[in-house]
Amino acid sequence: MAIANVAEPLPLLRVRGVEKRYAAPVLTDLDLDLRGGEIHALMGANGAGKSTLSRIVCGLTTPDRGTMSLGGEPYQPHSRRAAQRAGVQLVMQELNLVPTLSVAENLFLTDLPGRFGFVAVAALLARAVEALTALGLNELDPRTAVSRLGIGQQQLVALAAALAHPCRVLVLDEPTAALTSAEIELAFAHLRRLRAAGTAILYISHRLEEIRQISDRITVLRDGRVVATQPAADAALDEIVRLMVGERAVGALDQRDHSPGDVALRVEGLTRGKRLRNVSFEVRKGEILGLAGLVGSGRTETVRAIFGADRTHAGRVSRGPGPPLTIAGPKDAVRAGIGMIPEDRKEQALLLSQPVRMNMTLAVLPAFVRRRWWIDDARELRAANELRLRLDVRSHSLNQRAGELSGGNQQKVVIARWLLRECDVLLFDEPTRGIDVAAKIAVYRVLNELAARGKALVVVSSELAELMALCDRIAVMSAGRLVTTFARGEWSEDAIVAAAFSEYAGRGDTARRGRVDSC
């Protein structure tokens, strides 16, 4: 007679022998158990198969083989709606909100009231306020169009949308990539409440510290196979990293010769309402300048303003001793030798239906044109292939469509595109968001090489450890002002954090505004 093991609660969701292949196998003979009342972290390098598994669980992809059961019953969702009806909710890595609709409409997209009568709209707004308040978004008007929100807020709305419905299993695919620490805390508090109520939560993230903080068990995927499942409390971070990346060396960052040359970019008095207040700084050839600060402190606004992506009210940008540049839009910036990698990957307009190689070389195609319209295939291929290897882009060939790559690998393609382009000044906004630990080191190496070749780099990052490893100087922004700049060797984590908060002192709104990560 079988004896039930009381220490091992029965799984709520059981995945058995799941397989999925596209051109190559993506998931192989995969077993996973999710218990009610647990937060189960799913970790793995970019392209390991995490999002594919979450899409299968949530009815967006059908597996080639394998079975699933939910609460002991066979579970075979053929659509996302079917999964939702069974109580399985998903927050996707690439948010799929409808930008033209309001926050309230996005929250209840799948069950909007049939007729938009006055009562229905009022009821919808009331439900929306309730759902938003639960995540601390008390000040967000549910009538706002989603297109007007920053990426962090969009991420919270997507989370609120999943949580606004009954939920037995919740799958979160990198839900905090764009959130501030205060927002992450609110989201975590909510997840803990759901866990206490018996929900099974599958939590995907590249942030190791965060995983340790929130999860009960960790499953590591490598190349589509489960390599370990263990209690989070026992997990040593370096062991997890080794399991994730296998024999791929994570390596250390090489030291660079920190002796910058002449001024390559001069920014004077950049002003944009209250968001940017009289920001001035210089970056030299061969120098990496970090921009630290809370989310909303003006870091992204600064690089966007330099690149001409947003209008400014005052200020001048020049290339070294040259005259002020007239930058009416990104095209002018690129012509002046300034490139930018924005924080929102979607803004990069990756051509999702086109091959990886074309996405890498598109901006520089003229360089590969031999005669009038004859593209030098071999040269283009060589350049793209070299970058693919350097950044460890996981695609089965350079001809794979960019839309088929995993989220982190798409980000690497975006970086590659700008590396091929010979800009003298490069502005990076959160360059390693969504990128796995090993690939991050590869990106840092490339940034170091660019600086060593005399490029001037500005790097915005929420990870202080990243800035401290990379930069020659770190400028700290607070409430739209550049408050101080530290040289290498002069900074400390405490001093940077204190500077980041300095302009908010006494305003009482700091807690809501963001994070300076200390991981």
Ligand SMILES: Nc1ncnc2c1ncn2[C@@H]1O[C@H](COP(=O)(O)OP(=O)(O)OP(=O)(O)O)[C@@H](O)[C@H]1O
């Ligand atoms: N529709 C598709 N067609 C072809 N290949 C695909 C498709 N969807 C995913 N893949 C491939 O499956 C593999 C796993 O992708 P997946 O998105 O599951 O990775 P991931 O673990 O979520 O990575 P990341 O950390 O970068 O988000 C990748 O190699 C990807 O190219």
Ligand SMILES: [Mg+2]
């Ligand atoms: Mg993914």
